[in-house]
Amino acid sequence: MFPYPSGKLHMGHVRVYTIADTLARFHKMTGKHVIHPMAWDAFGLPAENAAIERNIPPAEWTYSNIAQMKKQLQMMLTDIDWDMEFATCDPEYYKWTQDLFIKLHQAGLVYQKEALVNWDPVDQTVLANEQVDKSGRSWRSGALVEKRQLKQWFIRITAYAEELLQDLNSLQGWPNRVLQMQRNWIGKSEGAEFDFPLLSPTPGTPSDSKLTVFTSRPDTLYGVSYLAVAANHALVTSGAILANHRPSVKAFMDRVAAKTDAYAEPSRDGAFTGLYALHPFTHQKVPIYIAxxxxxxxxxxxxMGVPGHDIRDWEFAHQQPELANQIQFVIDSPNAADGPVLTLGALNSNCGPYAGLSSKVAMQKITKDAQAQGVGRSKVQYKLRDWLVSRQRYWGAPVPMVHCSSCGTVPVPRSDLPVLLPPSSELSSRGGSPLKRDETWQQTTCPGCQGPARRDTDTMDTFVDSSWYFLRFLDAQNSQQAFAPDTARRAMPVDLYVGGIEHAILHLLYSRFITKFLWRENHFDTKAHPGSNLDRLRGEPFIQLLTQGMVDLADPRNPIVRRTGESASVNHEKMSKSKYNGVDPETVIGAYGADCTRLYILYKAPPQEVLEWDEQSIVGMQRWLARVSRLVQQNNHAHLPPKDYRIEPDSLIPAERDLYATAHQTIQQVTRDLAEGHSFNTAIAALIKLTNALTLYYPPMAPPSRPGNTASELPRSPFLLPAILDYLVRMLAPMAPCIAEEFWTSSHLTSVFHQLWPTFNPKAISNVEVETVIQINGKTKFKLSFPSTVLDQKSHFLELIKASPQFQKFLHDRQTKKPLTVVNEIVVKGGKLVNFILK
Ligand code: ANZ
Ligand code: ZN
Structure with missing residues (x-):
């Protein structure tokens, strides 16, 4: 995930880009074609605010920050494809963001509407729902967000709700947690709508209006004791409320309006409107409240209020004296008196013809009957709202629309893109839209009638910029198109996306939506590369997602809860740009070098977990590299093996054969750790172990034997140390690129990054035994040893375990003597532990 150019890298950046760089370098060495690009998420409010503060143009502030951070990324030794670099504030980029907006508009997915919007009083702008946290504060400024009625641009992401939900099932390379967060955000709910005809206030006069409810529990229809409408419902605003109830309704509305925190969990406050509706099935009078x-x-x-089966309705009913004794249960439960019955069950005798049916059947039948009678229908409801994309600020891509008094609102023709921002002289902290104050900029001609027209003065949410940037990398210099459709179809989806969990909803949902939109609308070449992964994943942009944990500066006075990384007390802050607390990457790199810093970050914690910054343990990495360095120097006295020389394990003496086996086990493990698990810490641990084994065999002071050297007591093979060091240095290279290159070039003429990743030779470890711990239903029962090569054939390996006499003992229940079967087999750590679930 690309960074916001705040000016300085923080340790969180160093962590994410070290992980990405290590993997990019690793995959390149395995012979793959790797695209490892970088760009800048460069529009947005901080630049505008900084510009106002410092009285310089936002562009100047932004581009100087970019230069600074680029330098720091290079200092970290990242191997980035800089020829693909761009910033989202480059006109050559935002031209295509505007083009995307127009494409969405053409597809009917953009519209303007008056909306009660989230207004950030500090940043003086509108925020999307996703940018307001649970406590009702702006994700950026931290200010308490207000509600205001304003005309805004929306993108109809809800049109894609169902496929955004369904296709999560195909994202097997995503963390479950993120998938679940997206599911909850989309919030699909299946149920029914029922119509309740309004009972005319004056008896005898007919009423044709009705109130329609949405319920996820149609089976509780017979338990309805009231209806409740929202405070802004038309019934309330239309003046239908009976005169003698207006004072109490107004008092309630005043209480709601007086609430400052619009996002707090709403109370159970409400008022009776004096109005009634008719139950669609029982035709009984149902009172209508505002709640x-x-x-x-x-x-x-x-x-539809069902206090017998819904907790909120139960609480509400207990606040209203007329409702408290009207509670009707439709499913029986022994504890009904203490609270609502919140489960599904069998419908009781209150349910007329549906009595005795299970909830599930009753839901279907009641909905079907309501439909037949024209008083209801089944309904799918989503929590997902349309995406509010307009911002009344300067530093963003202008919305490419023109308002004409005769043609209405029309898109700017593609040939006129980009709609450039005017110079930023009008910025001020007064708030409101700077473009709205720039009269000359607004004046334009209508693309429809050529008459005078005005430009739209809103700019786009920066999440629009970042919803498609990964596609631009594939064709960053293209001035004719946002990206070449055939290249994009071949290269997409992104194989591995690394970034913070804080983007689990917003950015990832928008990116998925936009890529799916472009895919569905055929903006990827359909003829090129049939059967591509992009098609297989139905336009999903990211195959694998790695969400890295935060970098924390643990205050040593506060105990840390190990498992969660949470501090036991509150003094524990995330190192982010807003709460940056003092570990400066440049200082750390200056003190320990970029190699050590990278190794430390990779070694200290698995990438998904919180990394507790503890500078003292960096020296461990320094010492390790010093030991490798010593071995390299020692080796430099030795001869290089002849070209095409291969070590034959069988010709080695036992001690050397073990060492050679250790080297190949290390290759096997490190390869697996990097390729599959992104488990850098275990990979480094294996490399350290190999270094230890080498140090034992080639202790300091005793130079390795050269051919013909009789001084050595052991009959050492002359080319073993160089061979193993070769492996070690190649495996070190993706993580500690600078020192690995230095080690490598001390005995080779080429770069280590032109070498292939070492390949594991099963023969080397064919007579090495590894131990496997076997668990039954999560409890450790026994251990078995296997030739390590078996671990690479999973099914054979599992068969061997199951055939063992130790395992056979567990195949029947001790008490009942009944036979048990294996229902699941969980292989952990490449076969070091296997857990069998027996039932
Ligand atoms: C009657 C009922 C009986 C309900 C029962 C639930 C349990 P989800 O699942 O999240 O979609 N509801 C409907 N519209 C609402 C609104 N505008 N504001 C607040 N609550 C609303 O929730 C659906 C349920 O939330 C609906 O089903 C409705 O209460 C409530 F035993 O209807 B239920
Ligand atoms: Zn016109």
Missing amino acids: EYVLGDYGTGVV
Whole structure:
């Protein structure tokens, strides 16, 4: 994930880009064609605010930050394809962001609407729902967000809700946690709508209006004791409320309006409207309330109150004296008196013809009957809202639309893109839109009638910029298209995407939506590369997602809860640009070198977990590299093996054969750790172990034997040390590139990065035994030893275990003597532990 150019890398950046760089270098060495690019998420408010503060143009601030951070990335020894670099604020880039907006508009996925929006009073701008946290604060400024009614641009992401949800199932390379967060955010809910005709206030006069409710529990229809509408429902605003109830309704509305925190969990406050509706099945009178807990923008904005089976309805009913003794249960439970019955069950005798049916069957039948009678229908509801993309600020891509008094709102023709930002002289902290104050910039001609027209003065949310940037890398210099459709179809999806869990919802959902949109609308060449992964994944942009944990500066006075990384007390801060607390990457790299810093970061914690910054342990990495260095120097006295020389394990003496086997086991493990698990810490541990084995066999002071050297007591093979050091240095290279290159070039003429990754030779370890711990239902029972080569054939390996007498003992229940079968087999750590689940 590309960074925001705040000016300085923080340790979180160093971590994510070390992980990405190590993997990029590793995959290159295995012979793959790797694209490892970098760009800058460069629009956005901080630049605008910094510009106002310092009185310099946002562009100047942004580009100087970019230069600074690029230098720091190079200092970290990253191997980035800089020829693909761009910033989202480059006109050559935002031209295509505007083009994307127009494509969405043409597809009917962009619209403008008055909306009650989130207004950040500090940054003076509108925020998307996703940018407001649970406590109702802006994700950026931290200010308490207000609600305001304004005309805004929306992108209809809800049109893709179902496929955004369904296709999560194909993302097997994503962390479950992220998949679950996306599912919850999309929030699919299946149920039904029911119509409740309004009972006319004056008896005898007919009423044709009705209130429609959405419910996820149609089976509870017979338990309805009231309806409740949202405070902004038309019923309330239309003046239908009976005169004698207006004072209490107004008092309630005033109480709601007085609330400063619009995002706090709503209370169970409410008021009776004096109005009634008719139950669609029983035709009984149902009172209508206004309730704070009913959301205006979910479902129909009306709830059928079933206090017997819904906790919020139960609480609400207990606040309203007329409702408290109207609670009707439709599913029986012994504890019904203490609270609502929150489960599915069998419908009781209150349910007329449906009595005795299970909830599940009743849901279907009641919905079907309602549909037949024209008073209801089945309904799927999503929590996902359309994406509010307009911002009333300067530093963003201008919305490429023109307002004409005769043609209405029309898109700017593609040939006129980009719509450039005007010079930034009008910026001020007064708020409001700077483009709105720039009269000359707004004046333009209408692409439809050529008459005078005005430009739209909103700029786009920066999440639009970042929703497609990965596609631009494939064709960063293309001035004719955002990306070449055939290249994109071949190269996409991104194989591995590394970034923070904080983007689990927003950025990843928008990117998925936009890529799917472009895919569905055929913006990838359909003829080129049939059967591509992009098609297989239905336009998903990222095959594998690695979410790296935070870097934390643990205050040594605070105990840390190991498992979660949470501090036991509160003094524990994330090292982010906003709460940056003092470990400066440049200082660390200056003190220990980039190689050691990288190794330390990779070694200290698995990438997904919190990394507790503890500078003292960097020296461990320094010492290790010093030991490798000593071996390299010692080896430099030895002769190079002749070209095409191969070590034959069988010709080695036992001690050397063991050492050679250790080297190949290390290759096997490190390769697996990097390729599959992204388990850098175990890979480094294996390399350290190999270094230890080498140091034991080739202790300092005793130079290795040269051919014909009789001084040595052991009959050493002359080319073993160089061969093993070759492996070691090649495996070290992706993680510690600079020192590995130095080691390598001390005895070779080429770069280590032109070498192939060492390949594991099964023959080398054919007579090495490895031990496997066997668990039954999670409890350790016994150990078995195997030739290590068996570990590479999973099914054979499992068969061997299952055939062992030790295992056979567990195949029946001790008490009941009944036979048990294996229902699951979990192989952990490349076969070091296997857990069998027996049932
Ligand atoms: C009756 C009922 C009985 C309900 C019961 C639940 C349990 P999900 O699953 O999240 O979609 N609801 C509907 N619209 C609402 C709104 N605008 N504001 C607040 N609540 C609303 O939730 C659906 C349920 O949330 C609906 O099903 C409705 O309460 C409530 F035993 O209807 B239920
Ligand atoms: Zn016109």
